[in-house]
Amino acid sequence: MSSTCEPPDVIAGYLRRLSPAYAETPLLSLADIAERTGVAAVFAKDETRRSLGSFKSLGGTYAGLRAIAEYMGCSVADVIAVRSTPANTPVLLTASAGNHGLAVAAAARFGGARARIYLSPGVPAARAKRIADEGAEIVWIEGTYDDAVAAAAKAAAESDGILVADTSADPGDRGVADVMAGYAVLGHEIRSQFDRGGQAPPTHVFVQAGVGGLAAAMVNDLKDWLAPPARFIAVEPDQAACLTAALEAGKPVRIPGALKTVGDMLACGEASAPALEVLRGAITAMTVSEAQLRAAPALLPATIATTPSGAAGLAGLQAVAESQALRERFGVTGQSRVLLVLTEGR
Numbered sequence: 001m002s003s004t005c006e007p008p009d010v011i012a013g014y015l016r017r018l019s020p021a022y023a024e025t026p027l028l029s030l031a032d033i034a035e036r037t038g039v040a041a042v043f044a045k046d047e048t049r050r051s052l053g054s055f056k057s058l059g060g061t062y063a064g065l066r067a068i069a070e071y072m073g074c075s076v077a078d079v080i081a082v083r084s085t086p087a088n089t090p091v092l093l094t095a096s097a098g099n100h101g102l103a104v105a106a107a108a109r110f111g112g113a114r115a116r117i118y119l120s121p122g123v124p125a126a127r128a129k130r131i132a133d134e135g136a137e138i139v140w141i142e143g144t145y146d147d148a149v150a151a152a153a154k155a156a157a158e159s160d161g162i163l164v165a166d167t168s169a170d171p172g173d174r175g176v177a178d179v180m181a182g183y184a185v186l187g188h189e190i191r192s193q194f195d196r197g198g199q200a201p202p203t204h205v206f207v208q209a210g211v212g213g214l215a216a217a218m219v220n221d222l223k224d225w226l227a228p229p230a231r232f233i234a235v236e237p238d239q240a241a242c243l244t245a246a247l248e249a250g251k252p253v254r255i256p257g258a259l260k261t262v263g264d265m266l267a268c269g270e271a272s273a274p275a276l277e278v279l280r281g282a283i284t285a286m287t288v289s290e291a292q293l294r295a296a297p298a299l300l301p302a303t304i305a306t307t308p309s310g311a312a313g314l315a316g317l318q319a320v321a322e323s324q325a326l327r328e329r330f331g332v333t334g335q336s337r338v339l340l341v342l343t344e345g346r
Helices: 008-018 031-037 056-072 076-082 099-110 125-133 145-158 174-197 213-222 242-249 273-279 290-299 312-321 324-330
Strands: 027-029 041-046 091-096 114-119 137-140 204-208 231-237 284-288 337-342
Touching: 008 056, 008 076, 008 174, 027 174, 031 041, 031 312, 041 174, 056 076, 056 091, 056 099, 056 174, 091 099, 091 145, 099 114, 099 125, 114 125, 114 145, 125 137, 174 213, 174 273, 204 213, 204 312, 213 231, 213 273, 213 337, 231 242, 231 312, 242 273, 242 284, 284 312, 284 324, 290 312, 312 324, 312 337
Parallel strands: 041 337, 091 114, 114 137, 204 231, 204 337, 231 284
Antiparallel strands: 027 041
């Protein structure tokens, strides 16, 4: 799979041709939360409104379309325009905690291909049904999300299927680069929305960790734009702190345990090497408790329906607000302007 240099506005244009649901999502100003946490402003990019209900639809769908286009020897624009089912379309393979698999399944449907999604038992039945409803085949793998990742990679190596993964042990993995290129649409929209609103850039970004792909996209897209002190803070469950372990070790490491967390979309045991290449030296990781994750969605306005995974960045901000030591560690003051990403709907 070839790497991409397509800019985010071009990628956004592709996706919007698929469905109006890929349109720009709102940037919210959360004055009540700013007051609660003792900062000047809190902004939240509301990905609960995105197609398929999460930011993952940007990366997984785009990378899936890229994979089909390369296999067919044509462009992404051609795949979108034809939307047929040629006899030689590929099978797209991936592992997922739910949202990425749904996005890859959608890419296969849009491109007239097939998809096979590898899931672990921790994936809720409702999420699996949504993937199946997109026309994908589900393969259940015993163990954790990371076991499903290994199974999908093994299947791709042993068949003619194409792996569309959002994590890899290879720092130069081109497919993961395509997924992260899709996520870059988020940063492009955020910068445009701040500019249009005449608002000063944020000083801090609190972003969910998972395998690190979203955090890496945020760093890539916003690092030269944030106002001082320009801090990126990755937030992950203390039951699945794989990015913390990777940053400490200087490389991805598999953390032990069952990875049971209420933040089920963040239940990852090994960080992505391509993401770590970006994040090393650019981000600080912190962990939050199960209680903090569980409480975070209720801090938001009632009109926003998200999950503990979706509100993990807010859980991190709230934890920092309640600790003078953490405020000092991350340079959070009464003048700070904080950006969050509400990554998924409920």
